Amino acid sequence: MGLRRTPEADIEPGETVSVVVRDCPDLSIVAKVTYVGAARIGLNFQRVPLSDQELSRVYLSAPRWQRLSVWVKRSAWSGGRRLAVFTANTLLRALILKWVRPRFIFAAYGTQRQAATYYSPSLARFMPLNLILGYIRHQDMRGLMVAPQYLEHELQSEPPKVRHYIEQLQRDFRGAERIALVGRLPNFVKKAEIEIDSPLVEGSRGTRFMLWDVARALRRRPQYLEHDSIVVLGGAGRIGSAVCRDIARLYAKVLAFDPRYTEEEEVETGDGILLRTANPERLADQRLYIALTQNGDEVLELGPYIPSGSLIADDTHPCIDFDARTELEQHGISVEKTVLSHNEFSMWPRMPAWNNRDIPGCLVEALVLLHHPELTDNDFIAFCHEAERLGFAGRLVEPLDD
Structure with a gap:
């Protein structure tokens, strides 16, 4: 920002x-x-937690012409993006598919707020069920980000809509060799009694690789060199339980925290100790956390139990939002977002709250399998080594606030 001197x-x-x-x-x-x-x-400006009321005061303190300028720019950006999505999914859809010839599809979904950044209800009536929302390029391979008009809560509670989404997806993109299922979509698909086999990619190995790589990086941070334990929030979940086993190779003790555990259990993994618990008091002496809860803001409930100076690596979907991070920061708890990166990857336009060079973990599994379809589900370490060899790397970044 510039000010007059x-x-x-x-x-x-x-x-x-x-x-x-x-x-x-x-x-x-x-x-x-x-x-x-x-x-x-x-x-x-440093990131400062301002309330909606404070932001409103700052906005209203500006001259009228500046407020008008901001409104025009925001309206132009929002309207332009919606118009681009509408055009890409009506007039230009056939041309885009012919030009891109996608080898892979990134199958996403979103909340009402996220969907509103791409289209309005009035435009939705004229567009197909599955919307092309982004162009992806990785090395010499091209792909598309696609999401249905169905929202997250609909997919979660209505299996027929999940079946409609997936079946239509496979009809729309018959030439795609891999379809990566983002976030909780694999759970929704299984609930709808759909088998996840080729071209569908569950994506858990990509996510596990990312968190395995992030867990290694956390150990190298100077302030955490003395810490040989880590907590996985949501450790009883489909991915969470696997992540706990993966990073038990890296840490002497892994705490799998999840309210779904009915009793506490300590397991010797051969590499370290895995403690499964629902007792939040167990968090009192822990500094490193990986968040895999169903919704990022669920982490906020644990804030009083997490000590100051802790770091949460956020891999939730939807992620821990700005307000929740602000409250956690007031307790001295830092939040960083987990991502995978590759210097030959790009997505345009970027997803909300994502950098266009960062890759969701589930998509990485699809990209690795495009290079090496022979990799089996059982050999996670071989998958990690291949992902590293191909240039993928897990890292932590400052969350974006869209």
């Missing part, structure tokens, strides 16, 4: 300053000076 302003790049908003003297925001020119000062 007054003649008396004596300031240097790199300084940290406190910016007081006009008409809001009790509200100040910390920023770092990035540029000092003759007439302008460039600022990089």
Whole structure:
């Protein structure tokens, strides 16, 4: 952000300053000076948790012409994106499919809020069930991100809609060699009594590889070198239980925390100790966490039990949102998002709250299998080594707030 510089302003790049908003003297925001020119000062605001009321005050303190400018830009961006989605799924859909010839499909779904970033109810009536929402390129392979007009809560509670989604997906993209199922979609598919076999890809190995790689990276952080234990929140789930076994090779003790456990159990894995528990008091002396709960904001309920100085690696879907992260940060708990990356991968437009270079774990499994379809489900370590050899890497990033 840039501010007009007054003649008396004596300031240097790199300084940290406190910016007081006009008409809001009790509200100040910390920023770092990035540029000092003759007439302008460039600022990089640190992430500051502002309430909706405070944001409204800041917005209303701006001159009317600035508020109008912001409204026009936001409306143009939102309208442009919706128009692009509408055009891609009506007038240009056949041309896009002919040009892309997708080898893989990233099968997604979303909440009402996420869907609203792509289309409005009035436009939805004129578009097909399964919408093309993004173009993906990985090395010399092309793919598409596709999502149904059905929302997450509908897929969760209505198996016929899941069957309709998957069956139509396979009809729409007959040439796709792999269809990666994102997030909880594999659970919805199994609940709908659909077999997950080729071209459908469950995606758990890609997610497990990502978390295995992230768990290795956490051990290398200086502030956690002395910690030889880690907690998996949601450890009783389909992926959570597998992740616990995977990272037991890396840590002396893994706590699988999940309210679904009816009794506490300690298991010797051969590599370390796995403690399955529903007792939140067990979290009191733990600093490292991987979140795999069904909804990211469920983690907030555990905030009082997680000690200050802890780090949560968030792999939930939907992820831990801004408000929940803000509350956790007030307790001294950091949240970072888990992603997989590859320098030859890109997605356009990017998904909400994602960087266009970051790859969901489930999609990585599909990409690895396109290179090596002979990899079996039983050999997870071989899959990890192949994913590493192909250049995929798990990492933690600052969450994006869309």
